[in-house]
Amino acid sequence: MANITISAPLVDGSLMPYISENDSCEDTVLFVCGDDLRPRPRSVKITVKTESGKVMEISIPNDANSIAKVTIDGTKI
Numbered sequence: 001m002a003n004i005t006i007s008a009p010l011v012d013g014s015l016m017p018y019i020s021e022n023d024s025c026e027d028t029v030l031f032v033c034g035d036d037l038r039p040r041p042r043s044v045k046i047t048v049k050t051e052s053g054k055v056m057e058i059s060i061p062n063d064a065n066s067i068a069k070v071t072i073d074g075t076k077i
Contacts, residue, residue: 003067004028004060024064032060 006019006028019028032044046058060068070077 002028002060006031025060025066025068026062026064028060028068029062 002019002021002023002025004019004023004025005017005021008016008018010016019031023031029041029044033041041062043062044060046060048056050056054073057071058068059071
């Protein structure tokens, strides 16, 4: 199991779930990249720069037994 959920709040008020905590990090990478990318990705990294200038990174390993890691300005939280 991963520590990630991905969903889309829809305009009608409902929620479209894509990835749940029952899915693995490997499932998440497959959802983002598909299964035909070669060479296979080691991970997916999502980077967000906040209004205050801080940089948040989420790294999702392509591994069924790992969890995602989060850093803010390079510091692991």
